[in-house]
Amino acid sequence: MAKNMLRLQITTPEAVKIDEDVDMVIMRCLTGDMGILPNHEPVSAMLDIGILRIFNGELERRMAVFGGIAQVNDNVVTILANDAQWPEDIDFAFVQSERDRIARRSKEDLDDLEIQRDHVLMRRTLVQIEVSSYPILSKIEDNGQEKRLS
Amino acid sequence: MSSMKAIKKRITSVNSTKKIMKAMNLVSASKLQKAKSRLDHIRPMFENMALVMDSIKKSISPDVKIDFAQVRDVQNSAYIILTSDRGLCGSFNTNVSKEALAFIEANSRDKNESILAVGTKGWDYFRRRGKNITYRCLGSSEATSFADAEQLGHKAANMYRSGEVDEVFIIYTHFESILTHIPYIVKLLPISTEPSDETDQDRPIEMTFDPDPKTFFKDAIPMYLNTTIYGAMLESAVCELASRMTSMDSATRNAAEIIDDLTLEYNRKRQGMITQEITEIVTGANALN
Numbered sequence: 345m346a347k348n349m350l351r352l353q354i355t356t357p358e359a360v361k362i363d364e365d366v367d368m369v370i371m372r373c374l375t376g377d378m379g380i381l382p383n384h385e386p387v388s389a390m391l392d393i394g395i396l397r398i399f400n401g402e403l404e405r406r407m408a409v410f411g412g413i414a415q416v417n418d419n420v421v422t423i424l425a426n427d428a429q430w431p432e433d434i435d436f437a438f439v440q441s442e443r444d445r446i447a448r449r450s451k452e453d454l455d456d457l458e459i460q461r462d463h464v465l466m467r468r469t470l471v472q473i474e475v476s477s478y479p480i481l482s483k484i485e486d487n488g489q490e491k492r493l494s
Numbered sequence: 495m496s497s498m499k500a501i502k503k504r505i506t507s508v509n510s511t512k513k514i515m516k517a518m519n520l521v522s523a524s525k526l527q528k529a530k531s532r533l534d535h536i537r538p539m540f541e542n543m544a545l546v547m548d549s550i551k552k553s554i555s556p557d558v559k560i561d562f563a564q565v566r567d568v569q570n571s572a573y574i575i576l577t578s579d580r581g582l583c584g585s586f587n588t589n590v591s592k593e594a595l596a597f598i599e600a601n602s603r604d605k606n607e608s609i610l611a612v613g614t615k616g617w618d619y620f621r622r623r624g625k626n627i628t629y630r631c632l633g634s635s636e637a638t639s640f641a642d643a644e645q646l647g648h649k650a651a652n653m654y655r656s657g658e659v660d661e662v663f664i665i666y667t668h669f670e671s672i673l674t675h676i677p678y679i680v681k682l683l684p685i686s687t688e689p690s691d692e693t694d695q696d697r698p699i700e701m702t703f704d705p706d707p708k709t710f711f712k713d714a715i716p717m718y719l720n721t722t723i724y725g726a727m728l729e730s731a732v733c734e735l736a737s738r739m740t741s742m743d744s745a746t747r748n749a750a751e752i753i754d755d756l757t758l759e760y761n762r763k764r765q766g767m768i769t770q771e772i773t774e775i776v777t778g779a780n781a782l783n
Contacts, residue, residue, distance in 0.1 A: 355539035357640045357724055358532075374713075375705055388550055389704035390713050413714050415546045417701070422542050426640075426717070 348382035352398065354407070354423040361407070361428050368399040369421055371414055386417045391425065393467050395475055404482070406431065408475040410468060434476040443469040498767075501760045505753055512749035518582065519742035525636065526735040533669065533728045540725045543718060547685075550714075553701035558708065561655065562715045563685045570606045572628070572659040573598055574650065574682070574723070576666040576730040577616030579635045583734050584741035586667065586675065587615040590730075593677035594665040595623070601663075608659060610646065612727070628653075638731050643724035650723075651716050654683045666726040667733040673740065675733040680726070682719060 349365040369380045372394025378387075391414050396407045412425035446466050454462070554560070575594045577587045594616075598607055608628040611617040613635045620627055629649055634642045653659045662683040667675045703710045 353538075353542065355542050357536055357539060357721065359535045360538050373704055374709075378704065386549075386553070386701040387704060388546070388553075388701055388710060388714075390710055413546060413717060415549065417549055422546055424539060424543055424546065424717070424721070 348419070350380060350382050350384075351420045352423075353421065354396075354409075354425060354428055356412075356425045356428050358427075361425075361430070362398070366398050366400045370397040370399075371423070372396065372409070373414070380416055380421055382419055384416050384419075386415075388413065388415045390414075391423070393464070393471055395471060396423075396428075406475050406478045408434065408471045410471075429472065429475070431476045431479050434472050436473070436476045439469050439472045439476070443473065498760060498763050501756055501763070505756045505760065508749055508752050508756065512746055512753070515742050515745045515749060519739055519746060522735045522739040522742065526732065526739055529636075529728065529732045529735055533732050536721075536725055536728055539721060543721050547718060550701070554707060560685070560708070560711045560715075562651070562683055562711065565684055566660045568605055568660040570608065570659040571602055572608050572610060572650065572653055572662045574610045574646065574662065574664040575612065575616045575620070576664070576726060577611070577613035577619070577635070578730075578734040579614045579633060581615065582741070583738035586734050586737035587613075587619070589675070590665060590667050590677045591616055591619040593679070595620075597663075597665065597679055598625075608653075610649065612646070612730075634727075635734060636731055638724070638727040640720070640724055643727055644720050647716060647720035647723050650682065651719055664723065664726055666730045669729045669732045669736070672736045675737060678726075680722070682722065685715060685718075 349367065350369060351364075352366045352369055353363045354361040367382075371378055371380070371389075372392050373389045374392050375389075378389060391409055391412045393410050394408075396409045398405045398407065408429045409423070409425050410427040412423060412428075414424075415422045443466065446462050446469065449462060450459075573594065575590070577590055581587070598609075606626070608626050609620050610629040610631075611620060611627050612631045614632050617627060617630045617632065629646075631642060631646060650662050654662055661681065664680050664682050666678055666680075668678045670676060
């Protein structure tokens with residue numbers, strides 16, 4: 345029997361981010377993380393700002409997704425995101441300076457709307473930082489494993 | 495009969511106009527390339543969105559009340575009309591504005607209309623006809639950003655939700671090819687709950703929603719609106735540029751024709767003058783003998 349795979353399609357207004365077969369997807373929904381394996385029941389979910397984890401064999405990739413709609417149907421995962429970024433799309437230095445700027449602002453006297461907006465921005469930048477440091481972290485982990493093996 | 499000097503002057507002026515039009519043709523050709531690639535990028539999202547919405551429509555039970563799908567007694571309608579900010583693009587603006595006007599007049603006999611105009615040209619067109627324009631978005635027709643679409647979508651959604659309007663239409667130009675642009679009229683709100691694809695209507699999908707359907711739709715439909723509007727804006731932008739490119743191209747060719755005609759007239763006049771001078775000299779010489 346052919347191996348069961350999921351078809352993952354992520355589209356944003358700017359581009360098609362990914363369109364390929366994968367083993368498993370874990371996505372951050374409004375109600376928490378949702379893991380999708382082949383033959384999942386049909387589901388429509390709202391995505392939160394968070395990290396999307398894509399598993400393919402031994403390989404795990406991560407992506408920052410900033411809200412959208414996900415639909416699982418017939419082993420096809422369709423994600424319509426407002427915006428999505430691969431680690432290499434993220435300007436790490438800029439994101440870090442953004443985080444510091446927002447953190448400084450939080451000490452100022454702001455009205456509710458501004459606080460709310462800053463809150464969303466902060467979550468965005470934190471997700472971006474986490475995603476962009478992931479490839480480096482995973483490389484360190486891999487190296488550690490190799491050392492232990494040898 | 496214009497003098498030779500006047501003809502010369504006209505040739506120079508037509509020539510410089512021709513140069514400008516040639517440059518505009520080239521500029522819009524390169525802008526068109528860029529806009530076209532952006533349109534190609536959003537089309538998959540557009541199509542996926544339609545698919546997702548379709549399968550959702552098939553799976554919701556009729557007793558779920560969705561905010562944006564309630565068909566109300568229509569008193570007020572809103573129309574989003576996409577035109578360009580700048581002219582010199584052939585019949586692009588007239589076509590879409592005329593279509594919109596005809597539709598509005600046919601549709602809102604005893605209803606109030608409010609117009610959300612994108613682009614200076616459309617705004618001007620409907621203002622001169624004394625229509626009620628409630629919102630205008632200027633300066634974004636060529637370089638459309640998703641933020642513009644979001645703003646417009648937000649505005650439309652709020653108008654519908656607050657009961658200010660009972661239906662929302664979008665009127666834009668659909669890009670078929672460089673030479674064919676078709677004005678489209680699409681009903682945005684209320685969202686029809688009928689699946690557009692009737693062939694497999696008989697097999698409903700049992701779908702779970704996360705969170706519950708009501709909350710899901712509250713967030714999903716604005717996003718659907720924004721994407722649809724953004725797609726329409728891009729289509730419009732591509733049409734505008736394509737239309738400008740072709741009209742500038744034909745204008746350049748017309749200018750070349752005019753220059754040819756004028757040069758011919760100029761040469762004929764010059765020839766006539768020379769002949770006249772020779773005749774004068776010869777008659778003068780004959781008189782002396």
